[in-house]
Amino acid sequence: MAALTPAPIAGNASSAPGRKERPRAWRVVVLALAAVYFLVPMAASFWFTVDDPQGFSLDAYGQIFSAPGFASSLLLSLALAVATIAVVLLLALPAMLAVRLGAPRLRPVLEVVCTLPLVVPPITFVAGIGTVLRFGPEYLATTPFYQTIIALQNPDFPVVLVLAYVVLALPYVYRSLDAGLRAIDVRTLVEAARNCGASWPHVMFRVIVPNLRSALAGASFLTLALVLGEFTVARLLSFQPFPVWIVYISGSQAQVSVAVSLFSLLLTWLVLLAVSLAGRNRS
Template identity: 45%
Template sequence: MVALTPTAGAGGLAETQTGGPATSSRRRRRPGIGRGLVLLICGIYFIGPLVGAFWFSIQDKVHGGVQFSAYAHVFSAVGFSDAFMLSLKLGIGTVLISLLLMVPTMLLLHLRAPKFRPVVETLCLMPLVIPPVVLVAGVGVVLAWGPNQLAGTPLQTFLNAIQSGKTPWVLILEYVVLTLPFTYRSLDAGIRSVDIHTLTEAGLNLGAGWGTVTMRILLPSLRTSVLNAAFLSFALVFGEYTVASILQYQPFAVFIVAAGQTEGQLSTSLSLLSLLITWLLLLLISLLGGRNSTKVDI
Protein backbone atom coordinates (compact mmCIF):
# COMPACT_ATOMS: atom_id res chain seq x y z
CA MET A 1 0.00 0.00 0.00
CA VAL A 2 2.70 2.40 0.92
CA ALA A 3 6.36 3.27 0.76
CA LEU A 4 8.70 2.70 -2.05
CA THR A 5 12.31 3.12 -1.20
CA PRO A 6 14.55 2.33 -4.15
CA THR A 7 17.73 2.81 -2.22
CA ALA A 8 18.92 3.09 1.28
CA GLY A 9 21.94 5.12 0.26
CA ALA A 10 20.90 8.22 2.08
CA GLY A 11 21.76 6.79 5.45
CA GLY A 12 23.19 9.46 7.64
CA LEU A 13 26.22 7.69 9.00
CA ALA A 14 28.67 10.44 9.71
CA GLU A 15 32.01 9.96 8.08
CA THR A 16 34.84 10.42 10.46
CA GLN A 17 38.14 12.03 9.62
CA THR A 18 40.04 8.96 8.74
CA GLY A 19 37.31 7.81 6.45
CA GLY A 20 35.95 4.80 8.18
CA PRO A 21 36.51 3.97 11.80
CA ALA A 22 32.74 3.77 12.30
CA THR A 23 32.14 1.12 9.68
CA SER A 24 35.33 -0.63 10.40
CA SER A 25 34.74 -0.99 14.10
CA ARG A 26 31.28 -2.29 13.29
CA ARG A 27 32.81 -4.95 11.11
CA ARG A 28 35.15 -5.93 13.87
CA ARG A 29 32.32 -6.63 16.26
CA ARG A 30 31.40 -10.29 16.44
CA PRO A 31 28.82 -11.20 13.80
CA GLY A 32 26.01 -11.63 16.30
CA ILE A 33 24.04 -14.84 16.60
CA GLY A 34 20.78 -12.94 17.03
CA ARG A 35 21.18 -11.03 13.82
CA GLY A 36 22.11 -14.13 11.86
CA LEU A 37 19.13 -16.02 13.26
CA VAL A 38 16.74 -13.20 12.34
CA LEU A 39 18.07 -13.06 8.80
CA LEU A 40 17.92 -16.84 8.48
CA ILE A 41 14.33 -17.23 9.67
CA CYS A 42 13.07 -14.30 7.63
CA GLY A 43 15.06 -15.54 4.65
CA ILE A 44 13.33 -18.93 4.84
CA TYR A 45 9.93 -17.29 5.19
CA PHE A 46 10.44 -15.01 2.22
CA ILE A 47 12.35 -17.30 -0.09
CA GLY A 48 10.42 -20.45 0.76
CA PRO A 49 7.17 -19.61 -1.05
CA LEU A 50 9.14 -18.31 -4.04
CA VAL A 51 11.06 -21.54 -4.36
CA GLY A 52 7.94 -23.57 -3.65
CA ALA A 53 5.99 -21.72 -6.30
CA PHE A 54 8.75 -22.09 -8.85
CA TRP A 55 9.05 -25.79 -8.19
CA PHE A 56 5.27 -26.14 -8.37
CA SER A 57 5.18 -24.32 -11.70
CA ILE A 58 7.69 -26.63 -13.37
CA GLN A 59 6.41 -29.96 -12.09
CA ASP A 60 5.29 -32.35 -14.75
CA LYS A 61 2.13 -33.74 -13.25
CA VAL A 62 1.48 -36.23 -15.97
CA HIS A 63 4.87 -37.83 -16.46
CA GLY A 64 6.64 -36.73 -13.32
CA GLY A 65 9.88 -34.79 -13.46
CA VAL A 66 10.33 -31.28 -14.69
CA GLN A 67 8.97 -29.31 -17.62
CA PHE A 68 8.72 -25.65 -18.47
CA SER A 69 5.52 -25.66 -20.48
CA ALA A 70 3.78 -23.28 -18.07
CA TYR A 71 6.38 -20.70 -19.07
CA ALA A 72 6.68 -21.70 -22.70
CA HIS A 73 2.96 -21.54 -23.33
CA VAL A 74 2.20 -18.34 -21.49
CA PHE A 75 1.58 -16.38 -24.66
CA SER A 76 -0.63 -18.99 -26.22
CA ALA A 77 -2.87 -19.30 -23.17
CA VAL A 78 -6.48 -18.44 -23.92
CA GLY A 79 -7.24 -14.85 -22.97
CA PHE A 80 -3.70 -14.01 -22.00
CA SER A 81 -2.86 -11.74 -24.88
CA ASP A 82 -6.12 -9.82 -24.52
CA ALA A 83 -5.50 -9.30 -20.83
CA PHE A 84 -1.88 -8.40 -21.41
CA MET A 85 -2.70 -5.90 -24.14
CA LEU A 86 -5.42 -4.38 -21.99
CA SER A 87 -3.00 -3.91 -19.11
CA LEU A 88 -0.45 -2.42 -21.47
CA LYS A 89 -3.03 0.02 -22.78
CA LEU A 90 -4.16 0.93 -19.27
CA GLY A 91 -0.58 1.41 -18.14
CA ILE A 92 0.37 3.67 -21.01
CA GLY A 93 -2.85 5.64 -20.79
CA THR A 94 -2.48 6.15 -17.06
CA VAL A 95 1.14 7.25 -17.35
CA LEU A 96 0.35 9.75 -20.11
CA ILE A 97 -2.66 11.30 -18.43
CA SER A 98 -1.08 11.49 -15.01
CA LEU A 99 2.07 13.13 -16.36
CA LEU A 100 0.02 15.51 -18.49
CA LEU A 101 -1.98 16.45 -15.44
CA MET A 102 0.72 16.48 -12.81
CA VAL A 103 3.87 17.87 -14.42
CA PRO A 104 2.34 21.31 -15.17
CA THR A 105 0.54 21.24 -11.83
CA MET A 106 3.71 20.52 -9.89
CA LEU A 107 5.78 23.12 -11.74
CA LEU A 108 3.12 25.73 -11.22
CA LEU A 109 2.81 24.72 -7.61
CA HIS A 110 6.49 25.18 -6.89
CA LEU A 111 7.06 28.25 -9.03
CA ARG A 112 3.94 30.30 -8.75
CA ALA A 113 1.46 28.96 -6.25
CA PRO A 114 3.35 27.65 -3.24
CA LYS A 115 0.50 28.46 -0.91
CA PHE A 116 -1.55 25.70 -2.50
CA ARG A 117 1.09 23.11 -1.83
CA PRO A 118 -0.26 21.71 1.45
CA VAL A 119 -3.70 21.32 -0.12
CA VAL A 120 -2.40 19.63 -3.24
CA GLU A 121 -0.09 17.37 -1.28
CA THR A 122 -2.87 16.24 1.03
CA LEU A 123 -5.18 15.58 -1.92
CA CYS A 124 -2.50 13.65 -3.75
CA LEU A 125 -1.79 11.41 -0.78
CA MET A 126 -5.45 10.80 0.09
CA PRO A 127 -5.78 7.84 -2.31
CA LEU A 128 -3.43 5.98 0.01
CA VAL A 129 -5.72 6.59 2.95
CA ILE A 130 -9.03 5.76 1.33
CA PRO A 131 -9.13 2.01 0.61
CA PRO A 132 -9.42 1.35 -3.14
CA VAL A 133 -12.46 -0.77 -2.51
CA VAL A 134 -14.23 2.28 -1.09
CA LEU A 135 -13.28 4.36 -4.11
CA VAL A 136 -14.50 1.74 -6.50
CA ALA A 137 -17.76 1.38 -4.59
CA GLY A 138 -18.25 5.10 -5.13
CA VAL A 139 -17.36 4.84 -8.78
CA GLY A 140 -20.02 2.14 -9.09
CA VAL A 141 -22.64 4.42 -7.58
CA VAL A 142 -21.71 7.32 -9.85
CA LEU A 143 -21.71 5.12 -12.95
CA ALA A 144 -25.18 3.90 -12.00
CA TRP A 145 -26.46 7.48 -12.26
CA GLY A 146 -26.01 7.26 -16.00
CA PRO A 147 -29.11 5.24 -16.85
CA ASN A 148 -31.02 6.65 -13.86
CA GLN A 149 -30.76 10.23 -12.57
CA LEU A 150 -28.74 11.45 -15.52
CA ALA A 151 -30.65 9.64 -18.23
CA GLY A 152 -30.86 11.70 -21.39
CA THR A 153 -28.19 14.22 -20.41
CA PRO A 154 -24.76 14.57 -22.05
CA LEU A 155 -23.31 13.20 -18.84
CA GLN A 156 -24.99 9.88 -19.48
CA THR A 157 -23.29 9.77 -22.84
CA PHE A 158 -20.00 10.53 -21.14
CA LEU A 159 -20.47 7.86 -18.47
CA ASN A 160 -21.41 5.35 -21.15
CA ALA A 161 -18.44 6.24 -23.28
CA ILE A 162 -15.87 5.73 -20.52
CA GLN A 163 -17.23 2.28 -19.68
CA SER A 164 -17.75 0.68 -23.00
CA GLY A 165 -15.69 0.57 -26.15
CA LYS A 166 -12.28 -0.93 -26.68
CA THR A 167 -10.57 1.06 -23.96
CA PRO A 168 -12.17 1.15 -20.53
CA TRP A 169 -11.41 4.81 -19.86
CA VAL A 170 -13.01 4.65 -16.47
CA LEU A 171 -10.16 2.42 -15.31
CA ILE A 172 -7.54 4.78 -16.68
CA LEU A 173 -9.20 7.78 -15.07
CA GLU A 174 -9.33 6.05 -11.68
CA TYR A 175 -5.83 4.63 -12.01
CA VAL A 176 -4.54 8.15 -12.42
CA VAL A 177 -6.06 8.83 -9.01
CA LEU A 178 -4.56 5.67 -7.49
CA THR A 179 -1.08 6.49 -8.79
CA LEU A 180 -1.22 10.14 -7.70
CA PRO A 181 0.75 9.56 -4.50
CA PHE A 182 3.59 7.97 -6.44
CA THR A 183 3.56 10.61 -9.13
CA TYR A 184 3.41 13.41 -6.61
CA ARG A 185 6.28 12.08 -4.53
CA SER A 186 8.55 11.42 -7.51
CA LEU A 187 7.98 14.81 -9.10
CA ASP A 188 8.15 16.63 -5.79
CA ALA A 189 11.48 15.03 -4.93
CA GLY A 190 12.79 15.76 -8.42
CA ILE A 191 11.76 19.39 -8.34
CA ARG A 192 13.26 19.90 -4.91
CA SER A 193 16.55 18.35 -5.90
CA VAL A 194 17.20 20.65 -8.87
CA ASP A 195 16.24 23.99 -7.33
CA ILE A 196 13.96 25.08 -10.13
CA HIS A 197 13.76 28.63 -8.84
CA THR A 198 17.35 29.39 -9.59
CA LEU A 199 17.12 27.60 -12.93
CA THR A 200 14.01 29.52 -13.88
CA GLU A 201 15.37 32.85 -12.78
CA ALA A 202 18.63 32.20 -14.56
CA GLY A 203 16.71 31.32 -17.72
CA LEU A 204 14.47 34.35 -17.55
CA ASN A 205 17.47 36.46 -16.76
CA LEU A 206 19.20 35.32 -19.91
CA GLY A 207 16.19 36.42 -21.91
CA ALA A 208 14.35 33.14 -22.40
CA GLY A 209 10.57 33.18 -22.34
CA TRP A 210 8.46 31.04 -20.04
CA GLY A 211 7.84 28.52 -22.80
CA THR A 212 11.52 28.12 -23.52
CA VAL A 213 12.33 27.86 -19.85
CA THR A 214 9.81 25.09 -19.37
CA MET A 215 10.69 23.08 -22.45
CA ARG A 216 14.44 23.57 -22.55
CA ILE A 217 15.41 23.89 -18.91
CA LEU A 218 12.80 22.54 -16.50
CA LEU A 219 11.62 19.40 -18.26
CA PRO A 220 15.09 18.09 -19.14
CA SER A 221 16.27 18.58 -15.58
CA LEU A 222 13.28 16.63 -14.31
CA ARG A 223 13.84 13.75 -16.70
CA THR A 224 14.81 11.23 -14.03
CA SER A 225 11.92 11.97 -11.74
CA VAL A 226 9.42 11.95 -14.60
CA LEU A 227 10.77 8.58 -15.67
CA ASN A 228 10.60 7.41 -12.11
CA ALA A 229 6.96 8.45 -11.79
CA ALA A 230 6.15 6.78 -15.09
CA PHE A 231 7.75 3.48 -14.14
CA LEU A 232 6.07 3.36 -10.76
CA SER A 233 2.64 4.20 -12.16
CA PHE A 234 3.03 1.63 -14.87
CA ALA A 235 4.03 -1.08 -12.43
CA LEU A 236 1.14 -0.23 -10.16
CA VAL A 237 -1.39 -0.34 -12.99
CA PHE A 238 0.01 -3.60 -14.28
CA GLY A 239 -0.58 -5.31 -10.96
CA GLU A 240 -3.86 -3.58 -10.14
CA TYR A 241 -6.64 -5.97 -9.26
CA THR A 242 -9.22 -4.41 -6.94
CA VAL A 243 -10.75 -1.75 -9.19
CA ALA A 244 -10.57 -3.79 -12.37
CA SER A 245 -12.09 -6.93 -10.92
CA ILE A 246 -14.93 -5.13 -9.14
CA LEU A 247 -15.77 -3.16 -12.28
CA GLN A 248 -15.59 -6.48 -14.13
CA TYR A 249 -12.77 -5.90 -16.56
CA GLN A 250 -10.08 -8.48 -17.15
CA PRO A 251 -6.60 -7.04 -17.33
CA PHE A 252 -3.46 -8.97 -16.39
CA ALA A 253 -3.97 -9.37 -12.62
CA VAL A 254 -7.61 -10.36 -12.99
CA PHE A 255 -6.63 -12.84 -15.68
CA ILE A 256 -4.14 -14.49 -13.33
CA VAL A 257 -6.88 -15.09 -10.79
CA ALA A 258 -9.36 -16.28 -13.38
CA ALA A 259 -6.81 -18.69 -14.84
CA GLY A 260 -6.03 -19.90 -11.35
CA GLN A 261 -9.44 -21.60 -11.18
CA THR A 262 -8.35 -24.11 -13.77
CA GLU A 263 -4.66 -23.77 -14.51
CA GLY A 264 -2.73 -23.44 -11.29
CA GLN A 265 0.65 -23.73 -12.93
CA LEU A 266 -0.06 -20.94 -15.40
CA SER A 267 -1.17 -18.57 -12.65
CA THR A 268 1.79 -19.49 -10.51
CA SER A 269 4.28 -18.92 -13.29
CA LEU A 270 2.63 -15.60 -14.22
CA SER A 271 2.72 -14.54 -10.58
CA LEU A 272 6.40 -15.30 -10.35
CA LEU A 273 7.11 -13.54 -13.62
CA SER A 274 5.20 -10.42 -12.64
CA LEU A 275 6.98 -10.19 -9.29
CA LEU A 276 10.33 -10.71 -10.95
CA ILE A 277 9.70 -8.15 -13.67
CA THR A 278 8.44 -5.56 -11.20
CA TRP A 279 11.48 -6.14 -9.07
CA LEU A 280 13.84 -5.71 -12.00
CA LEU A 281 12.00 -2.54 -12.94
CA LEU A 282 12.45 -1.13 -9.45
CA LEU A 283 16.10 -2.12 -9.40
CA LEU A 284 16.49 -0.27 -12.67
CA ILE A 285 14.82 2.82 -11.23
CA SER A 286 17.00 2.64 -8.17
CA LEU A 287 20.12 2.42 -10.35
CA LEU A 288 18.90 5.22 -12.63
CA GLY A 289 18.14 7.42 -9.68
CA GLY A 290 21.62 6.88 -8.32
CA ARG A 291 22.17 6.87 -4.62
CA ASN A 292 21.81 10.52 -3.90
CA SER A 293 18.84 11.63 -5.92
CA THR A 294 15.16 11.01 -5.60
CA LYS A 295 14.18 8.73 -2.87
CA VAL A 296 10.52 8.05 -3.28
CA ASP A 297 8.68 7.16 -0.17
CA ILE A 298 4.97 7.16 0.06
Protein backbone atom coordinates in the same frame (compact mmCIF):
# COMPACT_ATOMS: atom_id res chain seq x y z
CA MET B 1 13.22 5.02 -4.36
CA ALA B 2 16.37 3.71 -2.88
CA ALA B 3 17.27 1.87 -6.03
CA LEU B 4 17.53 5.10 -7.98
CA THR B 5 19.85 6.96 -5.64
CA PRO B 6 23.48 5.91 -5.53
CA ALA B 7 24.44 4.66 -2.09
CA PRO B 8 27.27 6.49 -0.36
CA ILE B 9 30.49 4.57 -0.58
CA ALA B 10 31.90 3.51 2.76
CA GLY B 11 35.39 4.63 1.91
CA ASN B 12 36.57 5.23 5.46
CA ALA B 13 35.70 1.78 6.78
CA SER B 14 39.31 0.67 6.57
CA SER B 15 40.36 3.34 9.06
CA ALA B 16 39.01 1.27 11.92
CA PRO B 17 40.09 -2.30 11.15
CA GLY B 18 39.18 -3.65 14.59
CA ARG B 19 35.57 -2.54 14.47
CA LYS B 20 34.52 -3.24 10.94
CA GLU B 21 33.81 -6.97 11.42
CA ARG B 22 30.79 -6.56 13.65
CA PRO B 23 28.71 -4.24 11.41
CA ARG B 24 29.57 -6.38 8.43
CA ALA B 25 28.26 -9.47 10.23
CA TRP B 26 25.03 -7.66 11.02
CA ARG B 27 24.71 -6.54 7.46
CA VAL B 28 24.92 -10.15 6.30
CA VAL B 29 22.27 -11.21 8.83
CA VAL B 30 19.87 -8.46 7.79
CA LEU B 31 20.44 -9.20 4.13
CA ALA B 32 19.93 -12.92 4.70
CA LEU B 33 16.68 -12.35 6.59
CA ALA B 34 15.38 -10.07 3.87
CA ALA B 35 16.39 -12.57 1.23
CA VAL B 36 14.62 -15.38 3.04
CA TYR B 37 11.50 -13.26 3.37
CA PHE B 38 11.38 -12.56 -0.35
CA LEU B 39 12.91 -15.67 -1.84
CA VAL B 40 11.09 -18.42 0.07
CA PRO B 41 7.60 -17.58 -1.30
CA MET B 42 9.06 -17.16 -4.77
CA ALA B 43 10.94 -20.42 -4.59
CA ALA B 44 7.79 -22.13 -3.34
CA SER B 45 5.83 -20.64 -6.22
CA PHE B 46 8.44 -21.78 -8.68
CA TRP B 47 8.45 -25.26 -7.16
CA PHE B 48 4.65 -25.38 -7.52
CA THR B 49 4.85 -24.47 -11.20
CA VAL B 50 7.45 -27.10 -12.08
CA ASP B 51 6.11 -29.88 -9.83
CA ASP B 52 4.70 -32.65 -11.96
CA PRO B 53 3.54 -36.22 -11.25
CA GLN B 54 6.43 -37.37 -13.45
CA GLY B 55 8.93 -35.12 -11.65
CA PHE B 56 10.12 -31.86 -13.18
CA SER B 57 8.33 -30.03 -15.98
CA LEU B 58 8.40 -26.52 -17.45
CA ASP B 59 5.08 -27.08 -19.23
CA ALA B 60 3.31 -24.38 -17.20
CA TYR B 61 5.67 -21.73 -18.62
CA GLY B 62 5.13 -23.00 -22.11
CA GLN B 63 1.40 -22.69 -21.70
CA ILE B 64 1.53 -19.07 -20.60
CA PHE B 65 1.79 -17.66 -24.07
CA SER B 66 -0.87 -19.85 -25.55
CA ALA B 67 -3.33 -19.32 -22.70
CA PRO B 68 -6.46 -17.57 -24.00
CA GLY B 69 -6.54 -13.88 -23.06
CA PHE B 70 -2.89 -13.65 -21.97
CA ALA B 71 -1.67 -11.34 -24.69
CA SER B 72 -4.76 -9.14 -24.80
CA SER B 73 -4.91 -8.64 -21.02
CA LEU B 74 -1.19 -7.93 -20.72
CA LEU B 75 -1.29 -5.45 -23.60
CA LEU B 76 -4.34 -3.80 -22.07
CA SER B 77 -2.54 -3.42 -18.76
CA LEU B 78 0.55 -1.98 -20.41
CA ALA B 79 -1.53 0.45 -22.45
CA LEU B 80 -3.43 1.50 -19.33
CA ALA B 81 -0.11 2.00 -17.55
CA VAL B 82 1.31 4.19 -20.31
CA ALA B 83 -1.86 6.30 -20.47
CA THR B 84 -1.97 6.62 -16.68
CA ILE B 85 1.66 7.70 -16.49
CA ALA B 86 1.13 10.32 -19.19
CA VAL B 87 -2.00 11.75 -17.58
CA VAL B 88 -0.76 11.72 -13.99
CA LEU B 89 2.56 13.38 -14.87
CA LEU B 90 0.91 16.02 -17.05
CA LEU B 91 -1.48 16.72 -14.21
CA ALA B 92 0.85 16.60 -11.22
CA LEU B 93 4.04 18.24 -12.45
CA PRO B 94 2.60 21.55 -13.71
CA ALA B 95 0.36 21.75 -10.64
CA MET B 96 3.26 21.18 -8.27
CA LEU B 97 5.43 23.69 -10.11
CA ALA B 98 2.70 26.29 -10.13
CA VAL B 99 2.12 25.87 -6.40
CA ARG B 100 5.84 26.00 -5.66
CA LEU B 101 6.46 29.13 -7.72
CA GLY B 102 3.21 30.99 -7.42
CA ALA B 103 1.41 29.98 -4.26
CA PRO B 104 3.74 28.28 -1.77
CA ARG B 105 1.10 28.57 0.92
CA LEU B 106 -1.08 26.08 -0.94
CA ARG B 107 1.57 23.39 -0.75
CA PRO B 108 0.10 21.66 2.33
CA VAL B 109 -3.31 21.67 0.64
CA LEU B 110 -1.90 20.06 -2.50
CA GLU B 111 -0.04 17.53 -0.38
CA VAL B 112 -3.18 16.52 1.51
CA VAL B 113 -5.22 16.27 -1.68
CA CYS B 114 -2.59 14.12 -3.35
CA THR B 115 -2.25 11.86 -0.31
CA LEU B 116 -5.98 11.38 0.11
CA PRO B 117 -6.21 8.28 -2.15
CA LEU B 118 -4.03 6.44 0.36
CA VAL B 119 -6.64 7.00 3.05
CA VAL B 120 -9.74 6.17 1.03
CA PRO B 121 -10.02 2.37 0.59
CA PRO B 122 -10.17 1.33 -3.09
CA ILE B 123 -13.43 -0.47 -2.42
CA THR B 124 -15.09 2.78 -1.38
CA PHE B 125 -13.58 4.49 -4.33
CA VAL B 126 -14.80 1.93 -6.83
CA ALA B 127 -18.27 1.84 -5.28
CA GLY B 128 -18.51 5.56 -5.96
CA ILE B 129 -17.31 5.22 -9.51
CA GLY B 130 -19.73 2.38 -10.14
CA THR B 131 -22.66 4.41 -8.92
CA VAL B 132 -21.73 7.30 -11.17
CA LEU B 133 -21.30 5.06 -14.20
CA ARG B 134 -24.66 3.38 -13.66
CA PHE B 135 -26.38 6.76 -13.66
CA GLY B 136 -27.98 6.94 -17.07
CA PRO B 137 -31.71 7.55 -17.29
CA GLU B 138 -33.39 6.61 -20.55
CA TYR B 139 -34.11 10.15 -21.64
CA LEU B 140 -30.38 10.92 -21.67
CA ALA B 141 -29.61 8.01 -23.98
CA THR B 142 -29.11 10.17 -27.06
CA THR B 143 -27.09 12.94 -25.39
CA PRO B 144 -23.32 13.32 -25.67
CA PHE B 145 -23.18 12.94 -21.87
CA TYR B 146 -24.53 9.43 -22.02
CA GLN B 147 -22.33 8.53 -24.95
CA THR B 148 -19.32 9.80 -23.07
CA ILE B 149 -20.15 7.54 -20.15
CA ILE B 150 -20.43 4.62 -22.54
CA ALA B 151 -17.14 5.52 -24.25
CA LEU B 152 -15.39 5.69 -20.89
CA GLN B 153 -16.30 2.06 -20.34
CA ASN B 154 -15.22 0.72 -23.71
CA PRO B 155 -13.80 -2.71 -22.74
CA ASP B 156 -11.10 -2.47 -25.42
CA PHE B 157 -9.64 0.52 -23.65
CA PRO B 158 -11.53 1.52 -20.50
CA VAL B 159 -10.66 5.20 -20.05
CA VAL B 160 -12.44 5.11 -16.72
CA LEU B 161 -9.69 2.83 -15.41
CA VAL B 162 -7.07 5.35 -16.48
CA LEU B 163 -8.91 8.05 -14.58
CA ALA B 164 -9.19 5.84 -11.51
CA TYR B 165 -5.53 4.82 -11.66
CA VAL B 166 -4.46 8.44 -11.99
CA VAL B 167 -6.14 9.09 -8.65
CA LEU B 168 -4.64 5.99 -7.07
CA ALA B 169 -1.15 6.85 -8.34
CA LEU B 170 -1.22 10.47 -7.15
CA PRO B 171 0.26 9.86 -3.67
CA TYR B 172 3.28 8.03 -5.07
CA VAL B 173 3.78 10.44 -7.94
CA TYR B 174 3.51 13.39 -5.56
CA ARG B 175 6.11 11.95 -3.18
CA SER B 176 8.52 11.15 -5.94
CA LEU B 177 8.24 14.50 -7.72
CA ASP B 178 8.32 16.42 -4.46
CA ALA B 179 11.63 14.79 -3.55
CA GLY B 180 12.98 15.64 -7.01
CA LEU B 181 11.85 19.25 -6.81
CA ARG B 182 13.40 19.62 -3.37
CA ALA B 183 16.74 18.57 -4.78
CA ILE B 184 16.94 21.45 -7.25
CA ASP B 185 16.54 25.19 -6.80
CA VAL B 186 13.44 25.36 -8.98
CA ARG B 187 12.80 29.06 -8.64
CA THR B 188 16.31 30.11 -9.58
CA LEU B 189 16.48 27.69 -12.51
CA VAL B 190 13.13 28.89 -13.82
CA GLU B 191 14.12 32.52 -13.46
CA ALA B 192 17.50 31.93 -15.07
CA ALA B 193 15.77 30.27 -18.02
CA ARG B 194 13.16 33.02 -18.28
CA ASN B 195 15.97 35.56 -18.18
CA CYS B 196 17.57 33.77 -21.13
CA GLY B 197 14.38 34.34 -23.10
CA ALA B 198 12.73 30.93 -22.62
CA SER B 199 8.95 30.64 -22.90
CA TRP B 200 7.07 28.68 -20.23
CA PRO B 201 6.83 25.45 -22.30
CA HIS B 202 10.53 25.75 -23.03
CA VAL B 203 11.28 26.18 -19.32
CA MET B 204 9.16 23.12 -18.60
CA PHE B 205 10.61 20.73 -21.15
CA ARG B 206 14.18 21.98 -21.49
CA VAL B 207 14.95 22.91 -17.90
CA ILE B 208 12.60 21.31 -15.38
CA VAL B 209 12.01 17.91 -16.98
CA PRO B 210 15.70 17.13 -17.72
CA ASN B 211 16.64 17.99 -14.16
CA LEU B 212 13.85 15.85 -12.74
CA ARG B 213 14.74 12.79 -14.79
CA SER B 214 15.20 10.39 -11.93
CA ALA B 215 12.16 11.70 -10.04
CA LEU B 216 10.04 11.35 -13.18
CA ALA B 217 11.44 7.88 -13.82
CA GLY B 218 10.65 6.91 -10.24
CA ALA B 219 7.11 8.27 -10.45
CA SER B 220 6.59 6.46 -13.75
CA PHE B 221 7.84 3.20 -12.36
CA LEU B 222 5.66 3.35 -9.26
CA THR B 223 2.65 4.10 -11.45
CA LEU B 224 3.52 1.23 -13.77
CA ALA B 225 3.86 -1.18 -10.86
CA LEU B 226 0.55 0.02 -9.46
CA VAL B 227 -1.33 -0.40 -12.72
CA LEU B 228 0.20 -3.81 -13.49
CA GLY B 229 -0.90 -5.07 -10.07
CA GLU B 230 -4.23 -3.32 -9.53
CA PHE B 231 -7.09 -5.77 -9.09
CA THR B 232 -9.92 -4.32 -7.00
CA VAL B 233 -11.03 -1.45 -9.21
CA ALA B 234 -10.66 -3.34 -12.49
CA ARG B 235 -12.46 -6.45 -11.20
CA LEU B 236 -15.36 -4.58 -9.65
CA LEU B 237 -15.86 -2.52 -12.79
CA SER B 238 -15.78 -5.81 -14.76
CA PHE B 239 -12.76 -5.17 -16.96
CA GLN B 240 -10.09 -7.73 -17.62
CA PRO B 241 -6.57 -6.35 -17.47
CA PHE B 242 -3.65 -8.57 -16.52
CA PRO B 243 -4.18 -9.05 -12.75
CA VAL B 244 -7.85 -9.87 -13.23
CA TRP B 245 -6.92 -12.34 -15.94
CA ILE B 246 -4.41 -14.07 -13.61
CA VAL B 247 -7.15 -14.63 -11.05
CA TYR B 248 -9.48 -15.81 -13.79
CA ILE B 249 -6.97 -18.31 -15.18
CA SER B 250 -6.10 -19.60 -11.72
CA GLY B 251 -9.60 -21.04 -11.49
CA SER B 252 -8.93 -23.43 -14.36
CA GLN B 253 -5.13 -23.68 -14.63
CA ALA B 254 -3.56 -23.14 -11.22
CA GLN B 255 -0.01 -23.87 -12.31
CA VAL B 256 -0.20 -21.51 -15.26
CA SER B 257 -1.54 -18.68 -13.11
CA VAL B 258 1.39 -18.96 -10.68
CA ALA B 259 3.80 -19.17 -13.59
CA VAL B 260 2.26 -16.01 -14.99
CA SER B 261 2.67 -14.30 -11.63
CA LEU B 262 6.35 -15.14 -11.60
CA PHE B 263 6.60 -13.99 -15.19
CA SER B 264 5.01 -10.64 -14.35
CA LEU B 265 7.38 -10.27 -11.40
CA LEU B 266 10.29 -10.77 -13.76
CA LEU B 267 8.78 -8.28 -16.18
CA THR B 268 8.44 -5.70 -13.43
CA TRP B 269 12.03 -6.22 -12.40
CA LEU B 270 13.22 -5.70 -15.93
CA VAL B 271 11.24 -2.49 -16.17
CA LEU B 272 12.69 -1.31 -12.84
CA LEU B 273 16.16 -2.01 -14.12
CA ALA B 274 15.47 -0.11 -17.34
CA VAL B 275 13.97 2.83 -15.46
CA SER B 276 16.84 3.07 -13.01
CA LEU B 277 19.33 2.99 -15.87
CA ALA B 278 17.38 5.67 -17.74
CA GLY B 279 17.08 7.83 -14.65
CA ARG B 280 20.68 7.55 -13.59
CA ASN B 281 22.43 10.91 -13.51
CA ARG B 282 25.33 11.54 -15.80
CA SER B 283 28.58 11.12 -13.98
